[in-house]
Amino acid sequence: MAAKKKEISLQININNDEQWSEALALKGLLVVDVYQQWCGPCRAVVGLFRKIKNELGDELLHFATAEADGIEALEMYRGKCEPTFLFYAGGELVSVLRGPNAPLLQKTIQEELSNEKNVLEHGGARRAVKDEGLTEEEEVNDDTEDHPHDEDVTVPTDKSYTVAIIKPDVVAHGKADEIIMKIQDAGFVILAHEERTLTEAEAQDFYQHKAAEPYFQELVQFMSSGPSHVLVISKTEGCEDVIPAWREFIGPADVEEARREQPESLRAQYGSESLLNGLHGSSDRERASRELAFFFPNFSFSVWDSRPEEEPVERTLALVRPDAARENREEILSRIRQAGFRVAMQKELMLTEEQVRLFYSTHVEEEYFNSLMENMTSGLVLALALVKEGAVEHWRNILGPKDPIKAKNEQPDSLRAQFSVENSSINQLHGSSSSEEAEKEISFFFPPEDTLAVIKPDTQHKEEILEEIQAQGFTISQLKDTILSREMAEEFYKEHREKPFFSQLVDYMCRNRGEFCRAQKSTIFKISFIR
Structure with missing residues (x-):
């Protein structure tokens, strides 16, 4: 008792x-x-x-x-x-x-x-907060005006950007709005703003570059513990690169160091310890590009120019083969940026023999194919979706001839000449041959993603919901209006079987018709033109 x-x-x-x-x-x-x-x-x-x-x-x-x-x-x-x-x-x-x-x-x-x-x-006043995870509809609309959704955001290609995260501990303490005001007062421009709770899998993926650190699991658990605010930030005139400006503004990652050396920095004011340092900022342009693709895969880049419309911004696929990716990755990426390309999407992957045969299907009968196969499966390949006016032609021009020996003799400044491998007949970089090929090749390495969306029984305004799904860039490839049997509902929600609400959930899903949608969305950045 x-x-x-x-x-x-x-x-x-x-x-x-x-x-x-x-x-x-x-x-x-x-x-x-x-x-x-x-x-x-x-x-x-x-x-x-x-x-x-x-x-x-x-x-x-x-x-x-x-x-x-x-x-x-x-x-x-x-x-x-x-x-x-x-x-x-x-x-x-x-x-x-x-x-x-x-x-x-x-x-x-x-x-x-x-x-x-x-x-x-x-005495003194208490600092009351509001639950930022539960805003009223009119507040959401007001916020949308200040922080446009990534579908509607445009940024000139000559402006640098960084990804900033206001971490869960700061959001939980109701400080997010206060920090956002300080960001804007400091002259930073918020191009996109999203509140998001990361799953453990997403946190692991986002921080995969820290997987070897002893605090990795603790970091993943912390970042998936509650909502964060994710921002895409640029800067007004007079700042060529926003990344160092933002990192200076938030201060050192170590909170004690921040308090000692930069007491006015955001981490000094809002952080409490190493992991709970309040804010995140991209470490460099490459990391900013990856992080932007992670959080805002349909972020739009706009180009202001007076060139004729026959020279549109386009995309091309670039591949850095394993030897060059291993030895010269950063230098090649730097050369790509110097040439005026924007890296819209990138990933590193280990290709299987089947994938190589499929991608290079028109080369299978060539005598060099076995060497190509051996090269392409020998390590990680770096795949890049590049954006620029006349991207296909420009990229092929700076690549140089396909034959590394010919490239060295005729265009010694070309990428294939400078990053060739001794005693290898296979060049180390690939480029799409045409705009049409570029679209096919980009889809090969960055395929559209499928997801299942369920509009549950008794939901009002189903047509409006479907219209909004499509308005957000999803393609509905399949749509089925059906009533689930109890067996189907139990199987669908089997991971919740041990939860106390399981029977109630199954009963609800079986009592009326619901809409089951297969929705697809491209992972490639959208490009918009403003002339």
């Missing part, structure tokens, strides 16, 4: 509006785990809450669970199963945290409790 009493005293159970009002009137800090009846409170944090309560033994610290279904003030949290923790002091929301991230949760509790004690002892 004693254990049960301790459990009850640990968390207050709030089930209606009256109990909610009573809880908000408590003196001190109230940490609320918001849940729904079909989802249940987050059991994973009960042990942490007990540990914190026992260690601090503070009467000003209160924990509660609140069922959103029965509380009017929590209506906006209905229909969501992600663990959400609301921090209240003096009846005001002072912080929000999503996901059962124990280190961040403990840190937030300690900080907000300290802040509230300071208010109670010395």
